[in-house]
Amino acid sequence: MLPVLAAAWSLPAVAFLAALLLLRAPAWRSDGRGGVSDLFHELIRYGKTRPPGWSLNYLVPKSWFTHFYVVSVVWNGSLLYWLFRAEFLGESLPSWIQDMHRALGRDSQSEDMADSEYSSALLVLLLLWLHSCRRLAECLWTSVFSNGFIHIVQYYYGLGFYIAVGSTVLCQVPANVRTGKVVRLGYDVPFGDWFESVSCPHYFAELLIYVSMAIMLGFQNVTWWCVVMCVLFNQALAAVLSHEFYEKNFRSYPKHRKAFIPHVF
Ligand SMILES: NC(=O)c1ccc[n+]([C@@H]2O[C@H](COP(=O)([O-])OP(=O)(O)OC[C@H]3O[C@@H](n4cnc5c(N)ncnc54)[C@H](OP(=O)(O)O)[C@@H]3O)[C@@H](O)[C@H]2O)c1
Numbered sequence: 001m002l003p004v005l006a007a008a009w010s011l012p013a014v015a016f017l018a019a020l021l022l023l024r025a026p027a028w029r030s031d032g033r034g035g036v037s038d039l040f041h042e043l044i045r046y047g048k049t050r051p052p053g054w055s056l057n058y059l060v061p062k063s064w065f066t067h068f069y070v071v072s073v074v075w076n077g078s079l080l081y082w083l084f085r086a087e088f089l090g091e092s093l094p095s096w097i098q099d100m101h102r103a104l105g106r107d108s109q110s111e112d113m114a115d116s117e118y119s120s121a122l123l124v125l126l127l128l129w130l131h132s133c134r135r136l137a138e139c140l141w142t143s144v145f146s147n148g149f150i151h152i153v154q155y156y157y158g159l160g161f162y163i164a165v166g167s168t169v170l171c172q173v174p175a176n177v178r179t180g181k182v183v184r185l186g187y188d189v190p191f192g193d194w195f196e197s198v199s200c201p202h203y204f205a206e207l208l209i210y211v212s213m214a215i216m217l218g219f220q221n222v223t224w225w226c227v228v229m230c231v232l233f234n235q236a237l238a239a240v241l242s243h244e245f246y247e248k249n250f251r252s253y254p255k256h257r258k259a260f261i262p263h264v265f
Helices: 003-024 036-044 062-088 095-103 115-142 152-170 201-216 222-249
Strands: 059-061 149-151
Touching: 003 036, 003 152, 003 222, 059 062, 059 152, 062 115, 062 149, 062 152, 115 152, 115 201, 149 152, 152 222, 201 222
Parallel strands: none
Antiparallel strands: 059 149
């Protein structure tokens, strides 16, 4: 385990868990104007869960989600390139990566490094990069972005997330088309497949991606489980907000649907 990294990932995980719990507290449920609870709602709501008419301060268009995946494709693609060369051409990782390893307590000259650790990290980075390419392609050619906004704090969190997540994978090794047919604009009740069980199966699938990476890195990798916790609570929070949006706006919304995890939550 890398204690510094694990602690760094635990912080946002705890913050998202706290936000999820606060959302259940009556005093914090108000999303009217004024007061600390409104700042809280400003920070956690975006897209359809952000009521129209709210302040436009510190907001960026939700379509800027695309930037997250541009950053991720470039950054994680570079990390993949360096790790690939280290694994197959026997080259050293760049010196700044070795410095980062040392700063985080990882010995860059370890000889006892099992080949499987390198292979696991390579595979996870490759999957992360492919996932980012897919999301970028969706943002560019499939998503039809509304006029929604996200808070600048969430925007910087998103940019930092994809830089930090690839770097965390690398630290696990020592250092030697708009084809979607738009039926109509506006929000509707989604249905079909996993949507019959939960309001946000795409958030659940996102969690499963990170859990599968944890399995590839070895179940005992505590640092990566902190990443998983961060994604879990982040996506749970977004799912609860989304679920409440559907319950509030669609009277016939299926009662049996959970928010995030089928049959559980
Ligand atoms: N790893 C992480 O920490 C992390 C964090 C955030 C997101 N993500 C991933 O990024 C992807 C997108 O996330 P997101 O939060 O933007 O998803 P989202 O809120 O469900 O939005 C996806 C798109 O669908 C639209 N939409 C949502 N609900 C709709 C409805 N009922 N009817 C019609 N259109 C609807 C949204 O419009 P609006 O924009 O107008 O809402 C947006 O264009 C997901 O796969 C998520 O798992 C990952």
